[in-house]
Amino acid sequence: MTDDRFASTVTTTCGYCGVGCRLEAHARDDRIASITPALDGPANAGHTCLKGRFAHQFARKRDRLTTPLIREERGGVPRPASWEEALERVATELLRIRAQHGPDAIAGLASSRATNEDCYAMQRLMRAAIGTNNVDNCSRVCHSPTSYALRKSLGLSGATGSFADFDRADATILIGANPTEGHPVVGARIKQASLRGMRLVTIDPRRIELADYGVLHLAPRPGTNAAVMLGIAHVLARDGLVDRDFVQTRTEGFDALLELLPRYPPEAVEEIAGVPAADVERAAHVYGEARDACISWGLGVTEHKYGSEVVQLICDVALMCGKVGRPGSALLPLRGQNNVQGSSDMGALPDTYTAYRSVADEAVARSFEDAWGVPLSRAKGWTIPQMFDAAVAGELRAMYIVGEDVAQTDPNTAHVVHALESLDFLVVQEIFENETTRYADVILPAASFLEKAGTFTNAERRVQLVAPAIEPPGEAKTDFEIVKLVSHALGHELPWATPAEAMDEIAALTPDWAGVSHARLGRTGLQWPVAPDGTDAPILYEREFALPGGRARFAALPYKAPGDHADAEFPLILVTGRRLQHYNAGTMTRRTANVELVDRDVLEIHPDDAARLWIADGDVVSLRSRTGRIEIAAHVTDRIEAGHVFTTFHFPETRTNLLVGASSDVNTSCPEYKVVAVDVRPIGERASKTPALA
Amino acid sequence: MTRVAVDGVEVEVAPGATVLDAARAAGRWVPTLCFDARQDPFGACRVCLVGAAGADRPIPACTTPARDGLAVDTTDATARRVARAVVELVLSELPQAPAPHTELAQVAERLGVGEPRWPGETHAPRPADTPHPYLAFRHELCISCGRCVRACDELQGTFALTATGRGFHANVAAGLDQGFRESACVACGACADTCPTGAIDEVSLLSPPPAALERPAEVSSSDTRAGRSPAIDGGSG
Numbered sequence: 001m002t003d004d005r006f007a008s009t010v011t012t013t014c015g016y017c018g019v020g021c022r023l024e025a026h027a028r029d030d031r032i033a034s035i036t037p038a039l040d041g042p043a044n045a046g047h048t049c050l051k052g053r054f055a056h057q058f059a060r061k062r063d064r065l066t067t068p069l070i071r072e073e074r075g076g077v078p079r080p081a082s083w084e085e086a087l088e089r090v091a092t093e094l095l096r097i098r099a100q101h102g103p104d105a106i107a108g109l110a111s112s113r114a115t116n117e118d119c120y121a122m123q124r125l126m127r128a129a130i131g132t133n134n135v136d137n138c139s140r141v142c143h144s145p146t147s148y149a150l151r152k153s154l155g156l157s158g159a160t161g162s163f164a165d166f167d168r169a170d171a172t173i174l175i176g177a178n179p180t181e182g183h184p185v186v187g188a189r190i191k192q193a194s195l196r197g198m199r200l201v202t203i204d205p206r207r208i209e210l211a212d213y214g215v216l217h218l219a220p221r222p223g224t225n226a227a228v229m230l231g232i233a234h235v236l237a238r239d240g241l242v243d244r245d246f247v248q249t250r251t252e253g254f255d256a257l258l259e260l261l262p263r264y265p266p267e268a269v270e271e272i273a274g275v276p277a278a279d280v281e282r283a284a285h286v287y288g289e290a291r292d293a294c295i296s297w298g299l300g301v302t303e304h305k306y307g308s309e310v311v312q313l314i315c316d317v318a319l320m321c322g323k324v325g326r327p328g329s330a331l332l333p334l335r336g337q338n339n340v341q342g343s344s345d346m347g348a349l350p351d352t353y354t355a356y357r358s359v360a361d362e363a364v365a366r367s368f369e370d371a372w373g374v375p376l377s378r379a380k381g382w383t384i385p386q387m388f389d390a391a392v393a394g395e396l397r398a399m400y401i402v403g404e405d406v407a408q409t410d411p412n413t414a415h416v417v418h419a420l421e422s423l424d425f426l427v428v429q430e431i432f433e434n435e436t437t438r439y440a441d442v443i444l445p446a447a448s449f450l451e452k453a454g455t456f457t458n459a460e461r462r463v464q465l466v467a468p469a470i471e472p473p474g475e476a477k478t479d480f481e482i483v484k485l486v487s488h489a490l491g492h493e494l495p496w497a498t499p500a501e502a503m504d505e506i507a508a509l510t511p512d513w514a515g516v517s518h519a520r521l522g523r524t525g526l527q528w529p530v531a532p533d534g535t536d537a538p539i540l541y542e543r544e545f546a547l548p549g550g551r552a553r554f555a556a557l558p559y560k561a562p563g564d565h566a567d568a569e570f571p572l573i574l575v576t577g578r579r580l581q582h583y584n585a586g587t588m589t590r591r592t593a594n595v596e597l598v599d600r601d602v603l604e605i606h607p608d609d610a611a612r613l614w615i616a617d618g619d620v621v622s623l624r625s626r627t628g629r630i631e632i633a634a635h636v637t638d639r640i641e642a643g644h645v646f647t648t649f650h651f652p653e654t655r656t657n658l659l660v661g662a663s664s665d666v667n668t669s670c671p672e673y674k675v676v677a678v679d680v681r682p683i684g685e686r687a688s689k690t691p692a693l694a
Numbered sequence: 695m696t697r698v699a700v701d702g703v704e705v706e707v708a709p710g711a712t713v714l715d716a717a718r719a720a721g722r723w724v725p726t727l728c729f730d731a732r733q734d735p736f737g738a739c740r741v742c743l744v745g746a747a748g749a750d751r752p753i754p755a756c757t758t759p760a761r762d763g764l765a766v767d768t769t770d771a772t773a774r775r776v777a778r779a780v781v782e783l784v785l786s787e788l789p790q791a792p793a794p795h796t797e798l799a800q801v802a803e804r805l806g807v808g809e810p811r812w813p814g815e816t817h818a819p820r821p822a823d824t825p826h827p828y829l830a831f832r833h834e835l836c837i838s839c840g841r842c843v844r845a846c847d848e849l850q851g852t853f854a855l856t857a858t859g860r861g862f863h864a865n866v867a868a869g870l871d872q873g874f875r876e877s878a879c880v881a882c883g884a885c886a887d888t889c890p891t892g893a894i895d896e897v898s899l900l901s902p903p904p905a906a907l908e909r910p911a912e913v914s915s916s917d918t919r920a921g922r923s924p925a926i927d928g929g930s931g
Contacts, residue, residue: 003795005899034896036887039731046732047849050881054828054896184882191851213851580880593827597881 011038011523013456013464014052015113015449016583018335019043019163019185020458021052022523025450025469032056032450032469042524043163043458049184050594051583056450058432058591059470065430065445066474074421078443083475083485086442090400091489093425093441094130097397103131103377107387107396110137110348111403111479112340115454115466117499118479119339119346120354120506122402125483128372129492133350133359133381134396137343138404140384141411142336144668145302147344147356149311150331153553154324155546157356158341158461161294161330162527162538166193168328171290173283175203175314176225176300176674180210181580183298183334183459190296199290201283203228204300205575206604206646207639216282219641222573223562223675224273225301229313230559231269231280232287234261236320241288246322250545253554257316260556272559288321292328299336299577303673305563307665312555319552325541335459337584338449342457345513345528346506350381354510355528371509374492384410385662385669388419398425400486402479403446405585407435408652411660411671412627429482432587435652446479447472448588454480454499455521457528461537463516464525562675563663566643570625570677572609574659575646582650590651601654602635604646605680610636615682623647624679628658630691631683645680655691699765707760714742714755722768725777725801727784728839729756730888733848736840739784741777741801745770752776778805784837786810787862788891789817792835797890815862826874828881830900835893838864842885842894854878855885866893 003009006026014021022041026034035053039046058064068086069078081089097105108130110122119137126135139147147157154160166172166189180187191213194200200214203225211217220228236242237258247254266277287293295318301310315324315331323329335341347353357364360378369376382390384406390396392415399420410416420426420439428440437443449456451472457463472478477485480502484494496502500518507516512529515536520526526536544550566573581598582589589595603623605615615621617636622629623645632647632654640646649656663672695706698713700720707716712735717724728739737757744755745767752773755766767773781802785791792799802808817834838857843866846855854877858867869877885894 005795034899036883046887047884048882050828050883053883053887054881180880184880188850188882192848195851596827 006033008469010467010469012450012467012469013338014048015338015456015466016051016055017183018337018340018459019183020338020456020460020462020464021048021185022464023048023052027469030470031060038523040523042462043460044185047185047188050581051184051589055583055589055592055594057593058588059448059450060473061432061591063432063591064473064476065432065443066476067445068475069443071441071443078440086444087485087489090427090442090486094398094400094490097424098130101397104134104381105395105397106130106132106400107134107136107382107398108400109384109402109404109406110135110343110346112138112337112343113403113449114343114479115339115452115499116342116346116457116463116506117454117502118402118483119343119348120502121480121483121487121494123346123348124372124494125487125490125492127368127376128374129487129490131374131377133377133379134387135348135381136350136384136387137340137348138337138384138409139340139344140669141303141409141671141673142299143302143333143340144670145308145665146297146311146333148308148668149315150333151356153312153315153319153555154541155552156529156540157344158528158540159330159332159459160324160540161327161332162460162462163189163332165294165328165330165332166190166198169193169198169290169292169294170328171199171201171286171293173201173203173287173293173295174210175295175297176302177296177298177334178204178206178208178210178577179298179334180208182336182578184580186334199286201286203283205641205644207641215286216279218275218279218283220273220275222575222644223304224559225304225310226306226313226557227264227269227272227559228275228280229310229317230261230264231266231273232284233257233313233317233320234264235266235281235284236288236317237261239285239288241284242320243322247320250322251319251552251554252549253556254320256556257554260558263558287317287323292326293321293323294328294330294332296332296334298334300575300674302665302670304675305663305665305672306560307670308667309555309557312557315552316554319554325539327539330539333459338458339456341459341461342455342463345457350383354506355512367509371505383669385664385671388416391419391422394422397423399423400427400429401436402429402483403431405434405436405587407439408585409649409657411657411673412662413655413658414628415662429479431476432591434585434587444482445474445476446482447476451476452478452480455503455518461527462525463521463528465518465521563672564626564661564675564677566677570679572678572680573644574623574625574676574678575644576649576656576660576673576676577646579648579650582648584650585652586650601632601648601651601656603632603680604635604637604640606640606642606644607636607638608642609645609680610634613680613682615680619682622679622681622683623659625659625661625676627661628691630655630658645678658691696760696762698760701766701768711760712756713744713746713753713758713760713764713766716760717744717755717766717768723804724755724768725805726756727781727798727801727890728841730841730845732888733841733844736844739780739839741780743770743773743776744768745773774805778807781805781807782810783812786812786814787817787837789819789834792891796892798837824873824875826879826881826897828883828897829874829879829886830895830897831868831873832893832895833865835891836865837891837893838866839890841888841890842866845884845888849884850880850882852878852880852882854880
């Protein structure tokens, strides 16, 4: 269609959530004039949400970082600097610290909002230019348990199918996710499938919108997902809903699970999780009796002390029924950020190179040493929480953080700030000043997703092209350019002129990405693994699993109590999450007209609890946990179960994460954001102050 | 597979495909107005009529299943005459010509429909709803094609839009006609994306108003909250 309202239109991939909507970005006068959905986007099929479509004004806000900044003294006001001076300062400080304390005194964070090529460049910088495996990304605090569990149970760290499987499934279990808010386009897709007759079972402490479209809603107490999945497995085994043939020919370890299951009859699950026994039975039958069925989950499963074990139990349920590896039967984790799948795929993790190959694997490490021409460490690096602990302990001296506002989004804010203040040197690469840049010695101005080229990998393992629609403002540069300049200043050349050339190196060094190239990705992308001839993999495990012997592994894991619990002093359980109108730390969405729709975080509380505590809708309340205290306005709603409260972390003045303690997933140290015992009481006045930090 | 001849060109389409699918597969243009490939066929506007061998009158391409051996003529004189008449009648109800980028304007141009010959009553502009930061409603441009209602139902699943009124007064309402802001609308924009006339449009694209609008002042000043340009930096928050 001809449209003279716009000077240019490029097709790109949305930079908000992990759905991976393909967008047409229309520009005029070097501004985004409008964004519309690409009709041929595989994940969005001509649809978007209000973030992807409308929340683009942040790109030209006046407070964008447009020049490097240097802060000469802690707490001082940073001054503008030239790129030459800023890069010189970064290189001098990092090289000084490395000389004095060794390479492992430096750590880097790649960004799950950045491209695959940015993340690959960042991990190469940390490994080759600095010489440490201290590199991580924010999947640590969201879906690292999913990655761990899928690798343990099935072999590969990714969804086994595609969103299109929802369209073909007869039933779906959705657990610990609220996709109509967090992943709106997939939420709409699940809703449409339900309206067409897919039998949807929702499992969440909140009565999420999709519960109204399902056949059954289970509201377990936070932290008891394991008991619910074990109860479902119990009923599947008891009532003859096991696919014996599949279990026998394609899996191992089922007997150990069978031995465990007698401990979890529906009545026992009702006792632990507060879910009626009959509902557990019905959920099992809806899933087990369907010809094809999916299980989908989000951070309500992973952000727990035993989150990774629950994902393994989800895999158990699917394997018992043989519902994996064919159209309409898939395991579909709803990955959080636009490139949280890709940043981990790219090896921006302290223990793996690309495609989750161990840094201790001699052959793999040698292949990277040969390509990069430097010796590489075989020792695992620190995870994000370990980095903060190490900083406080004085073992970590410098950090280079790309695009992550750890001071707002990571748990235990006071500890994070203490860690940042303990560093000798902090470089932050960002598009806006934020809570974390307050502690930075050097701030490097980066480009947003609308201003750069590369690829994002969505929650379907689909690698899709990102194309610049407008120029970065002022002197801001793309993350790819900046990481290359920093690496050059540190004495290690990153030899690629363009992100496409970086992708060629990734493909050459990563068998599962062998056939990926920018030219091949085209308009609809490719789902890894991609064979050298370009054949991709919409469905994994059609014939065998990616584990030794080709067999999937059952995990026999008992229910264990969460890391926090309600008691006399802290009688309610706080769950934190997101809202439709804002995205995580809100760095982008708070700078758009989305704030006209939602302008603050509120605390959802059940009418019964509110009445008992003398709290009226709109009252400011004190919210106190074992770790911290904040003040926030209450919103009385029966979307939340009695005994629980819910809030978001979109607005920095709320400081929600002051409340979240150090408890984390036993296997991956993903924080337990979803179970925080709190005390709520009215304070009868407006919030008096933003809480001071350590 | 089903074999269909479109203007003499043989094409194969999958079972369940429509005559419109076949015409598009053959690379032939069929005008449409109430059709959006993202939605189930609706068949309300009759702009997509084509001639069919053996049929005594034109058939709607978007709702007619393609059957084996069918021969259709996309340039059938009767079909085209009806399509032009429909588009001209639709245009005659609007207080101003639709902007050139809109689907209605483009279909009219390609069909050779110019200034409507019927100068009767046109839709009167309505007072604006409570302003929404992104979505603007200009009810007087609504042609009741139902695409926005179906986008909200079939693509998004929010059911915030409803068809209202009858005949000349047929229109669309958000919620109980209190506007987007007070309705269940989640601002996904699917309605604006499918609207063929700009009756539902992005606020930022109205300001400054497109030059093609003849009477922009009274419409856009209320809908976009005069003096403010929401999509431009510093405009809000």
